[in-house]
Amino acid sequence: MTIEHAVKKQTDKKNAILDSALALFVSQGFHATSTASIAKAAGVATGTLFHHFPSKDSIINHLFLNIKQEFANTITSNSQVIGDIELDANALWQSAIDWAIAQPLKQKFFLQFSLSAEINAATRQQAMNGILRFIVELIEKGQQQNIVAHYPIDLLLENCHGQYLAAIRFFTDHPELGKDASHRHASFQLFWKAIKA
Structure with a gap:
């Protein structure tokens, strides 16, 4: 061999x-x-x-990071960055919704475990500040341009995460609306209004 x-x-x-x-x-x-x-x-x-x-704990934390990395790779490769904070955020948001619709099992895993105690703090930190660093950078850039509210970054990230989980829960419960442009636009606007300056 x-x-x-x-x-x-x-x-x-x-x-x-x-x-x-x-x-x-x-x-x-x-x-x-x-x-x-x-x-x-x-x-x-x-x-x-x-x-x-x-251990079983190491499996779930490893799985969480693997899926986050796949998620990050997919949404960044499917989103064209043009330099406009709101448009770039919308492109990432829509790509993230597409990923959730295309990956129902992985998306259900996120819904069940993203906020659970089984995912340890170090894993969450690695996911948010390492794998999803591009989101941190977009928020920081938005704050520098006074487009995004000047709240603490960690709190904003948790809010963004919660908004995303709420949106994918909605589209999971109403799959027929996952392709509806008005609902997709509304999901982004709810998110954007929560973080904009």
Whole structure:
């Protein structure tokens, strides 16, 4: 077996564990999901699971960061930055809504766990100030131009996050409105009015 093949095999097992954990956490909750059930669903030995992840907590936090990174990569690659704070924020917002509609299982994971105690403070910090740094920079730029309200950045970020979760919850409950331009525009305007100067 080549080194490349061995690495790919390990990566495949790790991804199978994460995919199984995602499905189980969303369908039956964090506490009702055992590491043994994750390993079984992934088709790996429990020892293999613990080789990759020391605990169930580490699985959910790793999963959270992986999904946040995918989310960030998708919305930044699908949003053209033009230098106008409101237009750039709208482009990111609409792309984020598109991602949620296209990724129902991952979006349900966000709705269930984004504000839960299972996601530790260090993971939240890494997601917000690392993976989603481009949002922090957009807010800071908006504040410098007196377009975005001069509230503490951490508080604004939490507000933005809450607004996004509310919007995707709405579109989850009313999927037929996910493509409705007036509702999509209204969802952004509610968000924008909450943060603008």
